[in-house]
Amino acid sequence: MSGSRQARPPATADGSVAPDGSRARLRAAAVAAFAERGFHGTTTRDIATAAGMSPAALYVHHRSKEELLHELSLAGHQATIDLIKEALDSSESPTEQLRALVHSFAVHHARGHTSARVVNYELASLSPEHLAGILALRHEIDTLVRGVVEAGVAAGEFDVPNPRLAATALLSLGIDLARWYRDDGGWSPEDVADGYAEIALRIVGVPR
Amino acid sequence: MSGSRQARPPATADGSVAPDGSRARLRAAAVAAFAERGFHGTTTRDIATAAGMSPAALYVHHRSKEELLHELSLAGHQATIDLIKEALDSSESPTEQLRALVHSFAVHHARGHTSARVVNYELASLSPEHLAGILALRHEIDTLVRGVVEAGVAAGEFDVPNPRLAATALLSLGIDLARWYRDDGGWSPEDVADGYAEIALRIVGVPR
């Protein structure tokens, strides 16, 4: 390497750091590394080096490697819940709610497949306490999705033999995007989302 | 612990070991550990101890921890391919082929969710050479599933706007079972498989 250190990013008036500051660079490096090699396959040196810092810098901003994972997991789950609620608020009709929900859930998981991989496949690396909190959020997600399906059945818009299983399948399709979706795979997030919204309505038996 | 060592299992006439021999115990312990904590979260001591042996015993039967993972991955992928081919051989009709395929794919992934977790979520821990071979098998799986969907469209039995995406969704549903299915979750593998076979036919637009 040529230089020794990068310039310190300017602190903002309220004492927080700039959006591309060290914290953000560490988080971005951690997401990328956890997604690619998993929590246990990633070293704290990997993360710090990718963020352009020394290994000890990670501990200036995070108590432990696990706490960093938890921060990423929490933010990811919250974003997913917000997105689902937004879709539910977009209409009164279960059919349109489901279409919007599956569409933006798919876009979210395809566009953010790196983060989504960490959110959905690294739960086992959380501490028992942190895991419990995250599982509560996941239960909320399940409940929201099942709610739309049941509302559609109640409204006579859907025809589903097993609403609970149908809701699980709908969630499953979106989550699994984190596993298989590739940026260079020939489909844009919107392409997949359009197709999946159509598939979702077929699954719940909306007449076409 | 009471005793020091277990009795040596009798070798069979052809030189192979008994079915519950050391090799099998190591494999079973490895599957359980890799599924629960991931490849990098599992130590060779974990595996050997769970198999009731000393750490070095693993290296009597396997060149490395990675080679053990590859062996499990290879066997799992081969079993999946066999299962798919069996479903395709069970009928001439794409509708019945797809029903059989999705049903047994789902049963396989639900009943064998522990092994399926290793097969589907530990690919990144394989060596580049081993990964290449496994990806070839996964490509074969994709091709077989897409083939049924396309055959159904060609025969006029299916109505699908995007056969490739539909095939991906069908595979996705089955694979994701490895992530969420629990033995104590209230659904038997057959329950899920019945529901998923129904959902599969809806996805490909078979009139009900």
Next chain:
DNA sequence: CAAGTGACTAAGCGCTTGCTTAGTGTGTGA
């Protein structure tokens, strides 16, 4: 300008990791 604050690094500690080495006991074939 002195004292204080916070972000960062160099060095390294104690432990765990994958894997090896040297050796032991047991069953087998000549």
Next chain:
DNA sequence: TCACACACTAAGCAAGCGCTTAGTCACTTG
């Protein structure tokens, strides 16, 4: 009967791990 092959263990090595310590430097505050 005796040499050999084989499955296995006790002990341990070099490397890598998460995390800590002690200190440096730039900047802010009075």
